[in-house]
Structure formats: C-alpha cells, structure tokens
Amino acid sequence: MKKLTLGLLLVIMSTVFFAPTSQANPYYGTAYNGYKIYLSPANHDGIDKFGCDSFSEINNAKALTTQVKNVLTSMGYAVYIGSGGATANTTQSNNWGSDLHVPIHSNAKGSFNATVDCKNTNLDYGASGTLVMHNVNKSSTAASAVLNRLKNLSPGRGYDKVDSDKAIVGSNLYELSATKMPSAYVEVGFHTFRPDMEWMRDQKTSIATAIAGGIHNFTGAKDCRVSACPITTTDLEEEIAQLKEFVYEDKVLELDKFGYINTYIEADITKLLLDQFDSSLSEALNGVYIDNNGTVAVDFKHFGYIVGNPSLIEKANLVQELNKVIFEHSQVNEIYYTFEGNLTSFGDWTEFGEITYKRDSFSDRIN
Numbered sequence: 001m002k003k004l005t006l007g008l009l010l011v012i013m014s015t016v017f018f019a020p021t022s023q024a025n026p027y028y029g030t031a032y033n034g035y036k037i038y039l040s041p042a043n044h045d046g047i048d049k050f051g052c053d054s055f056s057e058i059n060n061a062k063a064l065t066t067q068v069k070n071v072l073t074s075m076g077y078a079v080y081i082g083s084g085g086a087t088a089n090t091t092q093s094n095n096w097g098s099d100l101h102v103p104i105h106s107n108a109k110g111s112f113n114a115t116v117d118c119k120n121t122n123l124d125y126g127a128s129g130t131l132v133m134h135n136v137n138k139s140s141t142a143a144s145a146v147l148n149r150l151k152n153l154s155p156g157r158g159y160d161k162v163d164s165d166k167a168i169v170g171s172n173l174y175e176l177s178a179t180k181m182p183s184a185y186v187e188v189g190f191h192t193f194r195p196d197m198e199w200m201r202d203q204k205t206s207i208a209t210a211i212a213g214g215i216h217n218f219t220g221a222k223d224c225r226v227s228a229c230p231i232t233t234t235d236l237e238e239e240i241a242q243l244k245e246f247v248y249e250d251k252v253l254e255l256d257k258f259g260y261i262n263t264y265i266e267a268d269i270t271k272l273l274l275d276q277f278d279s280s281l282s283e284a285l286n287g288v289y290i291d292n293n294g295t296v297a298v299d300f301k302h303f304g305y306i307v308g309n310p311s312l313i314e315k316a317n318l319v320q321e322l323n324k325v326i327f328e329h330s331q332v333n334e335i336y337y338t339f340e341g342n343l344t345s346f347g348d349w350t351e352f353g354e355i356t357y358k359r360d361s362f363s364d365r366i367n
C-alpha cells in the first residue's frame with residue numbers, strides 16, 4: 001500500500017516536472033546548451049525611426065529579433081527579448097547573467113529626419129550596409145563574429161564594418177559600456193537607403209539566420225540540433241519567470257527642490273538649439289536649475305515628440321554642443337539632462353544612459 005502511494009506520487013511529480021518542457025517554450029527549447037543570450041530590439045525610449053515607405057525601425061527590429069530568438073532556441077540557447085529602453089534592458093541582462101547582449105537596430109543617414117535615397121536614383125552607397133559596434137574598451141570578437149555572417153548580404157555594402165562606438169558616435173553607448181558580458185550592437189542596414197530597406201523588410205529569415213549564426217560562432221556552444229545536449233532544467237523556467245516580473249524604476253529628479261533657475265544658461269541653450277539644430281527644439285526647454293555645488297539640471301520637453309529620432313551621430317553631436325555651451329559658465333561643474341524631470345528617459349532616447357556630464361570627465365554615471 002505504501003509502495004503504491006509512492007508510485008502514484010512519482011507519476012504526479014514527473015507529470016508536473018516534465019509538462020513545461022514538452023510544450024513549446026518561447027524562451028528555450030527542450031535541450032539546453034548552457035548559454036543565455038539577451039536580445040534588445042530598438043526602443044529609443046519608445047520613439048520610432050522611419051525610413052523609406054514609412055519603414056518602422058522599432059517594428060522591424062521586434063519582428064527580426066523574434067526570428068533570431070527562434071533560430072537560437074532551436075539550437076539550444078535560452079533567449080530573452082527585452083521590452084524596455086537601453087537602461088532597463090542592460091540592467092535586466094546584467095541581472096540575468098546573460099553570456100552575450102545583442103541590441104538590434106537599423107541605421108539612418110546622419111541628419112535630422114533623413115528619409116533620403118529612397119528613389120533608387122543616385123543612391124549613396126556610403127550610407128548603406130551593415131554596421132556592428134563594440135565598446136571601445138572591450139573586445140570586438142562578438143561584433144566581428146556577427147558581421148562575418150552578415151557582411152555581403154545587404155544590397156548596399158558601402159558600410160559593412162565593425163567599429164567601436166567611440167569611433168561612430170564619439171561616446172559610449174550604454175548597452176555596450178554598462179553590460180557586464182560581451183555585447184555587439186547590430187545596425188542591420190540603412191532604412192534610409194531603399195535597397196537596404198527592402199532587404200530588411202523582405203529577407204528577415206536569412207538575416208535572422210545570419211545573426212544567430214554569428215552569435216553561435218562567437219559562443220562556440222553546442223548546436224543541440226546535431227549534438228547531444230542536456231534536457232532543459234526547471235532553473236531556466238524560474239529565471240524566465242523572474243525576468244518577466246522585472247520592472248525598471250526610472251530615475252526622476254525633484255526639480256522643484258534642485259536649486260535656482262538660471263536664465264543666462266537658459267538663454268544660451270535656446271540660442272544654440274535655434275541656430276544649430278531643429279528650430280522647433282528651441283521651444284523645448286522647460287528650465288535650467290543650478291545648486292550651490294555647481295550641479296545643473298537641464299529639463300526639456302521630450303525631444304522625441306518634437307523631432308522624432310535623429311541618428312546616433314546627430315544625438316551625440318547635440319549633447320556635445322549643449323555641454324560646450326553650458327560649461328562656458330564657470331560655476332557649472334556637472335550636468336544632468338532630463339525630459340520632464342526623468343533622467344532615464346533622456347538617457348534612453350540618446351542611448352548614453354543615466355549620465356552625469358562632468359566638466360573634467362564626460363563619462364561618469366550616476367550609479
């Protein structure tokens with residue numbers, strides 16, 4: 001009698017234990033090669049970029065990322081796709097302890113609202129092709145592995161290259177600098193270049209296979225389709241459940257307690273935006289506050305709802321010019337930029353993270 005009860009209990013337990021792995025799990029397959037990959041599709045604080053024929057960078061990146069995930073999970077990888085901005089996704093990827101972090105975007109010509117080269121005449125091949133970035137202080141191995149599979153695939157190959165984020169945007173992209181694991185930031189092609197746009201729109205399966213192949217070449221992991229791998233453990237199931245519950249809390253400054261309004265700096269910023277950038281941005285300044293330590297908070301209406309999403313180069317240039325103008329005021333030691341008080345929001349839109357821009361060093365972060 002005792003034996004029978006134990007037998008029955010084992011049957012129940014094994015049913016509970018094996019049930020999840022026998023169903024298709026969106027984040028991993030039935031076999032596990034031991035590697036965790038975090039995919040981070042374009043988000044830019046929720047502000048989309050559009051290319052030829054209203055191609056949406058965010059929608060394309062989401063669809064492509066899902067296909068990359070499908071290929072990887074079939075090979076035995078555990079894969080999580082982030083749904084937040086650069087800051088949240090980096091934090092989540094670090095918390096999970098992923099083996100590789102891969103932001104997936106598409107590229108744009110370096111000017112505000114560029115939707116050029118869409119007519120198939122006099123195409124600028126210099127602004128076409130695939131770019132994969134790595135952090136300037138980290139290895140380029142992962143980025144090279146992904147590019148090696150992607151290069152020569154896009155119709156516009158003027159740009160096919162691996163480069164450091166420093167060389168491209170003159171600053172550190174948060175998802176490359178703040179990730180604890182290797183990371184490779186993929187700009188699949190230029191959505192402002194018609195042949196690239198059509199390729200990204202129509203050839204997602206081959207692009208996803210190439211990206212997954214590059215990731216696989218980098219990890220050197222087993223491909224469970226052809227090699228024997230252990231069965232997926234319940235640990236992974238718990239990890240994925242935790243990832244799904246993760247909520248990132250944005251850093252918001254209490255501007256009303258921050259310091260005193262400085263109308264001189266306000267006037268200089270407004271002039272800069274009017275003279276050198278989109279004139280509509282000159283209306284975006286909410287206020288400049290400075291405290292007794294020379295810490296400045298510059299608060300804007302969200303640029304994304306005014307000028308959308310310029311290229312990384314253009315955004316880096318904008319921040320650099322703002323810094324120059326503000327540091328000309330000798331009492332300023334450090335600067336925070338916020339959208340409606342939200343530091344994370346500005347950092348996600350620029351993709352540089354929650355940065356304190358300091359007079360002597362421009363790379364120190366708030367935490």
Ligand SMILES: [Zn+2]
Pocket residue numbers: 042043044049057105106
């Ligand atoms: Zn992007």
